[in-house]
Amino acid sequence: MRGxxxxxxxxxxxxxxxxxxxxxxxxxxxxxLHRLDRRPHAADLQAxxxxxxxxxxxxxxxxxxxxxxxxxxxxxxxxxxxQHADGQPLTLSRPxxxxxxxxxxxxxxxxxxxxxxIAHEAYRQDLSVVxxxxxxxxxxxxxxxxxxxxxxxxxxxxxxxxxSWLSRAEYERLLTRVLRRTWWGGQGTEQIGGxxxxxxxxxxxxxxxxxxxxxxLGLRQKGDTYNxxxxxxxxxxxxxxxxxxxTSIATTPAGAxxxxxxxxxxxxxxxxxxxxxxxxxxxxxxxxxxxxxxxAHNCRALDTLYLIDESVLLLHEQTITETASIAPTFPLLxxxxxxxxxxxxxxxxxxxxxxxxxxxxxxxxxSDAREQDAIRATLGLSKAQSEYHAIHLxxxxxxxxxxxxxxxxxxxxxxxxxxxxxxxTEEWRAAEARTNALARPDFAVVMAAREEHESAGQQPTAxxxxxxxxxxxxxxxxxxxxxxxxADLPLNARQRAEAAYIAPRGxxxxxxxxxxxxxxxxxxxxxxxxxxxxxxxxxxxIIVRSGRGGTAIALTATQKAYDxxxxxxxxxxKGGAAHQYxxxxxxxxxxxxxxxxxxxxxxxxxxxKHQRLQDFLNISLNNGDAIAIEVEVSRPTATAQRNITRxxxxxxxxxxxxxxQVQTLRATLADRVLVVDVLQLLDAIRGxx
Numbered sequence: 001m002r003g004x005x006x007x008x009x010x011x012x013x014x015x016x017x018x019x020x021x022x023x024x025x026x027x028x029x030x031x032x033l034h035r036l037d038r039r040p041h042a043a044d045l046q047a048x049x050x051x052x053x054x055x056x057x058x059x060x061x062x063x064x065x066x067x068x069x070x071x072x073x074x075x076x077x078x079x080x081x082x083q084h085a086d087g088q089p090l091t092l093s094r095p096x097x098x099x100x101x102x103x104x105x106x107x108x109x110x111x112x113x114x115x116x117x118i119a120h121e122a123y124r125q126d127l128s129v130v131x132x133x134x135x136x137x138x139x140x141x142x143x144x145x146x147x148x149x150x151x152x153x154x155x156x157x158x159x160x161x162x163x164s165w166l167s168r169a170e171y172e173r174l175l176t177r178v179l180r181r182t183w184w185g186g187q188g189t190e191q192i193g194g195x196x197x198x199x200x201x202x203x204x205x206x207x208x209x210x211x212x213x214x215x216x217l218g219l220r221q222k223g224d225t226y227n228x229x230x231x232x233x234x235x236x237x238x239x240x241x242x243x244x245x246x247t248s249i250a251t252t253p254a255g256a257x258x259x260x261x262x263x264x265x266x267x268x269x270x271x272x273x274x275x276x277x278x279x280x281x282x283x284x285x286x287x288x289x290x291x292x293x294x295x296a297h298n299c300r301a302l303d304t305l306y307l308i309d310e311s312v313l314l315l316h317e318q319t320i321t322e323t324a325s326i327a328p329t330f331p332l333l334x335x336x337x338x339x340x341x342x343x344x345x346x347x348x349x350x351x352x353x354x355x356x357x358x359x360x361x362x363x364x365x366x367s368d369a370r371e372q373d374a375i376r377a378t379l380g381l382s383k384a385q386s387e388y389h390a391i392h393l394x395x396x397x398x399x400x401x402x403x404x405x406x407x408x409x410x411x412x413x414x415x416x417x418x419x420x421x422x423x424x425t426e427e428w429r430a431a432e433a434r435t436n437a438l439a440r441p442d443f444a445v446v447m448a449a450r451e452e453h454e455s456a457g458q459q460p461t462a463x464x465x466x467x468x469x470x471x472x473x474x475x476x477x478x479x480x481x482x483x484x485x486x487a488d489l490p491l492n493a494r495q496r497a498e499a500a501y502i503a504p505r506g507x508x509x510x511x512x513x514x515x516x517x518x519x520x521x522x523x524x525x526x527x528x529x530x531x532x533x534x535x536x537x538x539x540x541x542i543i544v545r546s547g548r549g550g551t552a553i554a555l556t557a558t559q560k561a562y563d564x565x566x567x568x569x570x571x572x573x574k575g576g577a578a579h580q581y582x583x584x585x586x587x588x589x590x591x592x593x594x595x596x597x598x599x600x601x602x603x604x605x606x607x608x609k610h611q612r613l614q615d616f617l618n619i620s621l622n623n624g625d626a627i628a629i630e631v632e633v634s635r636p637t638a639t640a641q642r643n644i645t646r647x648x649x650x651x652x653x654x655x656x657x658x659x660x661q662v663q664t665l666r667a668t669l670a671d672r673v674l675v676v677d678v679l680q681l682l683d684a685i686r687g688x689x
Contacts, residue, residue: 005040005041005042006036006040006041006042006045010045011036011040011045014045014048014049014052015033017052017056018033018048018052020059020066020382021052021055021056021059021066021067022066022067022068022069022408023052023055025069026051028051029048029051029052032044032047032048032051033048036048060384063084063085063388063411064382064384064385064387064388065084065385065388065399065408065409065410065411066408066409066410067083067085067086067410068083068088068406068408068410070086070088072088072405072406073088073089073090073091073092073404073406074091074093075091075092075093075094075096075097075404076091076093076094077091077092077093077094077097077121077122077125078090078091078121079091079092079114079117079118079121079414080114080117080118080121080414080415081114081362081398081400081412081413081414082412082413082414083400083410083411083412084397084410084411084412084413085411090400090410090412092360092402092404093404094301094302095302096359096360096402096403096404097302097305097339097360098302098334098337098338098339099334099339099357099358099359099360099403100333100334100339100340100341100342100357100358100359100360101118101339101340101341101342101358101359101360101361101362102342102343102344102347102355102358102360102361102362103115103341103342103343103344103361103362103363103364103398104343104344104345104347104361104362104363104364104366104371104375105343105345105363105364105365105366105398106345106364106365106366106367106368107345109364109365109366109395110364110395110396110398110414110416111343111345111362111364112135112137112138112309112343113414113416113417114362114364114398114414115307115309115341115343116138116307116419117414117415117417118307118341119131119138119141119305119307119341120144122305122341123144123145123267127302127303127304127305128265128266128267128268128303128304128305129141129145129148129267129268129304129305129307130267130268130270130286130287130290130304130305130306130307131148131268131269131270131271131306131307131309132270132283132306132307132308132309132314133269133270133271133272133307133309134272134275134279134309134310134314135273135309135310136271136272136273137271137309137421138269138271138307138309138421139269139271139421139422139423139428140419140420140421140422140423141269142269142423142427142428142431143423143427143431145267146431146434147266147267148266148267148268148269148431149258149262149263149266149267149268149269149435149438150268150269150428150431150432150434150435151268151269151270151282151286152246152270152271152432153245153246153247153248153249154247154248154432154436154532155248155249155257155258155432155435155436156248156249156252156256156257156258156436156439156533157248157249157252157257157258157263158208158252158253158254158255158256158257158258158260159208159209159249159250159252159285160175160197160200160201160207160208160209160211160212160253160254161206161254161255161260162201162254163260163261163289163292163293164260164261165292165293165296165297166292166296168201170292172194172197172198172201173194174288174289174292175193175197175285176190176193176194176197177190177288178281178284178285178288178325179193179235179281180193181284181325181328182277182280182281182284182325183235183238183277183280183281191231192216192219192228192231192232192235193235195219196212196215196216196219196235197212199215199218199219200212200215203215204253205254206253206254206255206256207253207254208250208251208252208253208254209239209242209243209249209250209251210243210250210251211253212239213236213239213240213243213250216232216235216236216239217232217236219232220232220233238277238278241276241278242278242281245278246278246282247525247529248529248533249282251526251529255440256439256440257439257440258435258438258439258440259440260289260293261293262438263286263289263290264289264290264293264294265293268286270282270283270286279314280314280325283314283325283326284314284325284326287306287326287329287333288326288329290304290338291329291332291333291336291338294336294337294338295336299336299337300335300336300337301337302337302338302339303337303338304337304338304339305338305339305340305341306333306338306339306340306341307341308340308341308342308343309343310343310344310345311342311343311344311350311354314326315327315342315344315350315351315354324350324351324353324354327351327353327354328353330353330354330357331353331357334357342354342358345366346371347366347371347374347375347378348370348371348374355378359402359403360400360401360402360403361378361379361399361400361401361402362398362399362400362412363375363379363389363398363399363401364393364397364398365389365393365395366389369390372386372389372390375389376389379399379401379409380409381399381409385399385409388411395416396413396414396415396416397411397412397413398412398413398414399411399412400412425540429538433535436533491530491531491534492527494517494519494523494524494526494527495527495530495531497517497527498513498517498519498524498527498528498531498537499531499536499537499557499561499565500565501513501516501517502537502555502556502557502561503557503561503562503565503567503569504567504570505570505584506556506557506569506570506571506572506580506584507554507555507556507572507577507580507581507584508554508555509544509552509553509554509555509581510524510528510552510553510554510555511552513528513555528555531561535558535560536557536558536560536561536564537555537556537557537558537561538555538556538558538577539553539554539555540553540554540555540556540576540577540578541553541554542554542577542578542581543578543658543679544581544679544682545679545682545683546677546679546680546683550679554577554578554581556577556580557569571594571595572584572594573594573595573600573631575631575633578633579631579633582631582633582656582678582682583600583601583631585682585685585686586601586603586629586631586682586685587601589682589685589686590603590609590610590613590685591603591609592629599628599629599630599650599653600628600629600630600631601628601629601631602626602627602628602629602650603626603627603629604624604625604626604627605621605622605623605624605625605626605627605651606623607621607623612684612685613684613685615684616676616680616681616684616685617654617674617676619652619674621651621652622651625651625652626650626651627650627651627652627653627654628650628652628653628654629653629654629656630653630654630655630656631656631657631678632655632656632657633657633658633678651672652672652673652674653672653673653674654673654674654675654676654681655673655674655675655676656676656677656678656681657675657676657677657678658677658678658679
């Protein structure tokens with residue numbers, strides 16, 4: 001700098017620093033820049049350099065991102081994150097939120113944690129939150145937010161019900177369009193799907209997916225071309241897979257189950273560990289259905305947030321059309337009150353129609369240089385900012401950029417909130433029960449009538465409903481009349497037989513039902529499904545024997561079933577289905593007396609009856625020795641010692657637990673106490689009685 005006039009190069013460098021770090025927000029900086037614009041003077045430039053020097057050093061050494069002035073983020077939707085430099089809370093306005101939010105980062109970077117905190121905020125602000133959870137990572141939403149509907153195999157959804165806001169032709173086009181986008185069939189799938197749907201609706205007033213499957217199989221005729229036969233068989237196979245995995249959805253007829261209006265206005269949770277075309281179909285259908293509902297009712301204000309975790313699973317382009325299933329609709333969602341909160345660990349694989357329609361980005365740590373290049377181009381990062389992202393971004397930090405008033409990339413932080421993400425089987429079943437309680441009151445009537453027709457060998461056509469489908473389903477718990485007169489129960493002969501078989505036994509296996517009642521597997525499956533829908537039985541997956549393939553489905557009757565049948569509930573202890581089954585086996589195979597003298601089971605040893613038991617235990621026993629058996633499969637380390645202390649009067653106490661718990665217990669217990677694998681014990685005694 002010579003004389004009183006600063007060099008143009010120095011002046012340009014200082015201006016670049018002011019611009020890069022948004023330092024012109026300070027009034028003194030603005031005044032000096034204005035004076036330099038009017039009449040460049042070395043003294044003014046020096047004053048400006050001295051003023052901005054601490055900020056420049058901070059940004060060059062620690063934080064290469066500009067800092068938004070205090071009060072910049074004034075939206076009414078907090079993101080539960082803060083600007084790193086000053087802790088200013090980050091917020092979005094609802095119009096900006098409606099433009100969709102994308103969180104990008106490698107696995108384990110924290111994007112799901114941040115996304116779930118944003119989803120909780122949406123719940124708090126009375127938005128409907130629809131979660132598509134490809135990692136099965138957020139089922140706890142169902143407990144924290146009990147108004148959420150479960151979408152799953154047991155949910156009675158009438159997939160073929162024509163919505164009140166669409167004509168049948170419009171709905172047929174919606175279904176066939178979804179099929180084509182999600183199932184690997186292209187134009188052929190759309191043609192065959194449309195033809196079979198048309199015939200299904202003509203033949204059935206209240207069709208189900210099963211009716212559609214039967215109609216599809218009936219399309220095949222002599223003289224059909226190979227391509228037509230192949231398309232029919234391919235679509236039929238897909239519908240068969242759908243029926244097998246989502247049985248309640250496939251068997252629920254139009255007019256029954258959860259109303260479509262409810263599916264378009266309530267929060268929902270659809271979690272799955274196995275991702276296939278079936279999950280693509282359901283997720284896409286749910287989005288398209290709500291979109292048509294909002295468009296038909298001209299819903300413009302934001303009322304729905306879709307949380308699509310690991311969105312690459314539902315936004316992939318590995319389809320026959322090479323287009324993601326929801327990509328054509330994605331740009332229109334914000335126009336009708338629907339926002340998407342997406343997380344992905346592979347930004348480059350997302351469709352351009354999605355990436356170009358996201359207004360807010362949160363970028364966490366990534367480990368792929370190509371990902372870093374794509375993100376740098378999207379967010380417009382400088383070389384220093386891109387280098388910070390690649391090397392220095394710490395856990396809990398992310399780069400934030402939005403289309404609001406402050407449109408520069410900003411370094412932000414969020415808290416790593418630790419929550420118990422998974423729920424128990426009982427909590428999951430309670431959520432299913434809450435959802436199924438919203439089924440229309442004629443659900444049980446329609447299903448029972450269809451079962452009667454099928455039992456009589458008739459096609460389940462046009463079942464009359466008590467009333468036309470309502471626009472908004474009432475919250476009604478489906479209950480049977482409490483009476484001991486079996487003629488009043490809405491059950492067919494098979495359903496009565498299965499209920500009467502399960503109830504007095506307390507717990508039975510599906511294999512035992514098939515064996516003893518001589519049911520065909522499909523007949524038993526239909527009967528069991530209806531009994532479960534009516535709240536008469538419950539299903540449990542338990543381990544029944546050691547070795548590979550030792551699991552089975554156990555059935556228990558509910559108190560409601562005992563009330564309806566007018567019989568007492570058998571006593572099989574106070575534990576769950578697995579505990580009850582193990583006690584039942586001890587009772588039936590070695591004559592154990594259950595729940596006596598404080599023990600789960602007691603045996604008076606008889607060498608003539610219990611030789612296999614003695615061989616398994618490999619100990620010396622005398623006739624008449626009292627043996628206590630404690631079945632500990634849930635919390636053995638917490639209860640075993642207490643039970644042993646209580647059982648001091650027995651010759652020996654056996655702690656029967658699961659394999660992984662045996663060694664732990666053996667190291668802590670006293671003499672005359674044996675710890676055995678409960679499954680190996682059952683294998684040994686079966687057939688010994």
